[in-house]
Amino acid sequence: MIIKILSWNVNSIRTRLEQVLNVCQKYKPDIICLQETKVINDSFPQNEFLKLGYSHFYLHGIPSYNGVAIITQQEAESFDILDLSQLNNGRQIGIKIFGIHIHNFYIPSGGDVPDEKINLKFKNKLDFLKALISWSKKITPKNFLICGDFNIAPFEDDVWSHKQLKDVVSHTDIERKYLLKFLEVGNWNDAVRAQINPPENVFTWWSYRSKDFKINNRGRRLDHIWISNDLKKKNYSIKILDYTRTLSRPSDHVPIKIKINL
DNA sequence: ATGGCAAATTGAATTTGA
Numbered sequence A: 001m002i003i004k005i006l007s008w009n010v011n012s013i014r015t016r017l018e019q020v021l022n023v024c025q026k027y028k029p030d031i032i033c034l035q036e037t038k039v040i041n042d043s044f045p046q047n048e049f050l051k052l053g054y055s056h057f058y059l060h061g062i063p064s065y066n067g068v069a070i071i072t073q074q075e076a077e078s079f080d081i082l083d084l085s086q087l088n089n090g091r092q093i094g095i096k097i098f099g100i101h102i103h104n105f106y107i108p109s110g111g112d113v114p115d116e117k118i119n120l121k122f123k124n125k126l127d128f129l130k131a132l133i134s135w136s137k138k139i140t141p142k143n144f145l146i147c148g149d150f151n152i153a154p155f156e157d158d159v160w161s162h163k164q165l166k167d168v169v170s171h172t173d174i175e176r177k178y179l180l181k182f183l184e185v186g187n188w189n190d191a192v193r194a195q196i197n198p199p200e201n202v203f204t205w206w207s208y209r210s211k212d213f214k215i216n217n218r219g220r221r222l223d224h225i226w227i228s229n230d231l232k233k234k235n236y237s238i239k240i241l242d243y244t245r246t247l248s249r250p251s252d253h254v255p256i257k258i259k260i261n262l
Numbered sequence B: 001a002t003g004g005c006a007a008a009t010t011g012a013a014t015t016t017g018a
Helices: A017-027 A046-050 A120-138 A173-185 A191-195 A242-246
Strands: A002-009 A031-035 A056-060 A068-072 A078-080 A092-097 A100-106 A144-149 A223-227 A235-240 A256-261
Touching: A002 A017, A002 A100, A002 A144, A002 A223, A017 A031, A017 A046, A031 A100, A031 A144, A056 A092, A068 A092, A068 A100, A120 A173, A144 A256, A191 A223, A191 A235, A223 A256
Parallel strands: A002 A031, A100 A144
Antiparallel strands: A002 A256, A031 A068, A056 A068, A078 A092, A092 A100, A144 A223, A235 A256
């Protein structure tokens, strides 16, 4: 059986609804993992998805910001919101479906200053990563996939300039170290970088502050799909749908997609 | 440590993102 899973930080599901529906019609993912839905559960636009055959909604929204969702055609066997810490505030939702555990994360961005002593947001980011490291040690990573906006570009060539971004939140040494520790203790596999490498585009995010994101291509790879060792052995393919960044009123993130033959 | 922006909330200004 072949399943398709798509992960996208949409920066408001209500603003991006038409674009998300278009991507669903075009690529027909079985499972849609969204981050930054920015909507409470009661206001999630379910009807439009129902028309496309997506009838199950696993939502963890809060007012105004954050918020994650998993949307499926088939009903999940179970779903859960992890007790990662009090910091799991619309930042994680997990399901089990087709025998696969899927967790959708929105790791905190971390604010401006990469110093946990003076910037609480940065401390929260590192604490969230520590919680994910502990969680990875506890679970049995079999038939497991985790995805989402991790807000960290782990490798030097995951950003447009390692030199210029090495002290910028999302690419500092300590964040990269924590993320790679998380990867290592869970025996996770970075499914996207296993298949897509420079000079092909690996970026999934481009700042809104650039007038034309294509001109100097100052992007970062902040969004990820990680899979357990057993899934790594299956046939799978990855696509970064960077065309969505060229649409009018785009999200600053683009979708990433995995097609896996179970 | 700031920016060239965007979205949500509240009601022109602030917070958040990264």
